[in-house]
Amino acid sequence: MSESKQRIAIFGAGYVGLVSGVCYAELGHDVVVRDILPEKIEALERGEAPIYEPGLGDLLERNRERLRFTLEVGEAIEDADFVYIAVGTPPTYSGDADLSAVWTVIDELPEIARRIVVVMKSTVPVGTGGRVRDRLAARGLGHVGYVSNPEFLAEGTAVRDFMHPDRIVVGAFSAEDADAVAALHRRIEAPVLRCDVASAEMIKLASNAALMARISFINEIANVCEVTGADVVKVAEGVGLDRRLGPHFLRAGIGFGGSCFPKDSLALKQLAANSGYHFQLLNAVIEVNELQKRRVIAKLQRHLGPLRGKSVALLGLAFKPGTDDMREAPSIVLAGRLLAEGADVRAWDPVADGSGLHGVERAQSVEAALAGADAAVIVTEWPALAAVDWAAVAPAMRTPVLIDGRNMLDPAAMREAGFRYEGIGRAAE
Ligand SMILES: NC(=O)c1ccc[n+]([C@@H]2O[C@H](COP(=O)([O-])OP(=O)(O)OC[C@H]3O[C@@H](n4cnc5c(N)ncnc54)[C@H](O)[C@@H]3O)[C@@H](O)[C@H]2O)c1
Numbered sequence: 001m002s003e004s005k006q007r008i009a010i011f012g013a014g015y016v017g018l019v020s021g022v023c024y025a026e027l028g029h030d031v032v033v034r035d036i037l038p039e040k041i042e043a044l045e046r047g048e049a050p051i052y053e054p055g056l057g058d059l060l061e062r063n064r065e066r067l068r069f070t071l072e073v074g075e076a077i078e079d080a081d082f083v084y085i086a087v088g089t090p091p092t093y094s095g096d097a098d099l100s101a102v103w104t105v106i107d108e109l110p111e112i113a114r115r116i117v118v119v120m121k122s123t124v125p126v127g128t129g130g131r132v133r134d135r136l137a138a139r140g141l142g143h144v145g146y147v148s149n150p151e152f153l154a155e156g157t158a159v160r161d162f163m164h165p166d167r168i169v170v171g172a173f174s175a176e177d178a179d180a181v182a183a184l185h186r187r188i189e190a191p192v193l194r195c196d197v198a199s200a201e202m203i204k205l206a207s208n209a210a211l212m213a214r215i216s217f218i219n220e221i222a223n224v225c226e227v228t229g230a231d232v233v234k235v236a237e238g239v240g241l242d243r244r245l246g247p248h249f250l251r252a253g254i255g256f257g258g259s260c261f262p263k264d265s266l267a268l269k270q271l272a273a274n275s276g277y278h279f280q281l282l283n284a285v286i287e288v289n290e291l292q293k294r295r296v297i298a299k300l301q302r303h304l305g306p307l308r309g310k311s312v313a314l315l316g317l318a319f320k321p322g323t324d325d326m327r328e329a330p331s332i333v334l335a336g337r338l339l340a341e342g343a344d345v346r347a348w349d350p351v352a353d354g355s356g357l358h359g360v361e362r363a364q365s366v367e368a369a370l371a372g373a374d375a376a377v378i379v380t381e382w383p384a385l386a387a388v389d390w391a392a393v394a395p396a397m398r399t400p401v402l403i404d405g406r407n408m409l410d411p412a413a414m415r416e417a418g419f420r421y422e423g424i425g426r427a428a429e
Pocket of ligand 1: 011012013014015016017034035036037040086087088089101104105121122123124151152153154155259260
């Protein structure tokens with residue numbers, strides 16, 4: 001192993017940078033993770049993970065010898081063979097990806113005489129690699145290599161996804177750089193797809209767009225199920241058994257959120273538009289998702305009438321279970337719509353702190369959230385919700401209306417437990 005041990009600097013200690021850093025250490029490499037937030041680096045130096053991600057704490061602990069954390073660019077780059085960029089690329093007001101953090105890292109790179117390879121893990125528009133190469137060359141750093149190595153991990157299963165990926169994509173300008181980056185992953189069993197830089201950048205955006213398209217597709221099927229009397233859970237099962245389609249990403253619900261799908265779909269839409277192409281299908285995927293989040297309000301109104309003064313409990317705030325990430329969570333749109341309708345909103349989540357949610361009362365337990373509520377909405381399918389004794393909590397609600405936004409509970413059992421239960425795309429009571 002020692003002959004293949006490399007020195008890696010990672011810029012960005014977020015969900016991707018930190019998980020990648022810890023996993024590269026687990027693979028035997030020496031890793032320095034650099035961030036600009038002192039509180040993150042201080043927590044990491046104390047051995048604490050600044051984000052909630054299953055398995056991350058154990059790996060941090062186990063690989064302490066091969067991991068360092070710093071605020072200093074010089075210290076990160078000093079001995080590095082590879083400089084990974086894993087900073088955020090959020091949307092700008094126009095919907096294009098904001099690459100300012102990426103450019104900051106490129107401009108922060110010191111004069112380096114030796115040959116290092118800059119590796120892009122952040123999700124960036126097609127063409128970014130070419131622009132980075134030009135910017136480096138303009139600074140006299142034309143000898144620095146560049147590889148696009150997009151990341152496909154999902155929050156909540158990030159460590160497992162990194163160590164057992166479906167594929168490793170390596171897009172490079174030179175075979176030598178591609179070989180070097182592919183070799184970093186030698187101990188991971190997965191196909192390595194080599195290609196040009198632009199195609200690697202597009203593989204990431206296209207993969208996300210395809211996943212989102214499946215979600216919006218099944219959500220529209222669910223909406224048609226509701227008006228025609230079919231059950232989308234059975235429908236999805238039947239569709240998913242087709243080998244040409246497979247079962248993944250066919251769970252109807254209240255729409256996708258998170259730090260990637262919404263911003264990456266917007267970025268791809270704008271990338272196409274800026275290049276003179278109107279990406280109709282992607283526009284529809286985005287619009288269906290926006291409407292899907294709002295349909296819950298109409299369901300509540302059907303049960304409760306006007307929502308003014310009604311108390312609604314949101315069960316789950318994070319954009320999905322297994323993470324504390326609130327970025328673009330459907331709960332934010334739901335809470336906003338409910339408050340605008342004049343409802344009182346309370347919320348429970350086992351890990352997300354609900355930062356950014358104003359006017360929402362926090363409950364410490366599911367039971368506390370439900371007590372006296374006129375209705376509850378399952379927003380995030382936290383496993384803890386499957387373990388609730390629903391029959392015991394139903395009488396504590398003012399009216400036992402439950403909208404299961406993730407179809408995680410059994411409709412018959414919930415009605416048996418005393419609820420006016422409604423899922424997404426399933427026959428109503
Ligand atoms: N979160 C995911 O599930 C996921 C999955 C695949 C790809 N991605 C992509 O990976 C990238 C990072 O996403 P994330 O969720 O980890 O973001 P994040 O916001 O959690 O982390 C980004 C980190 O970069 C730090 N940073 C900013 N400027 C810096 C600089 N100059 N030097 C060092 N650090 C700096 C920030 O302080 C922050 O800690 C994005 O492009 C995202 O689209 C994310």
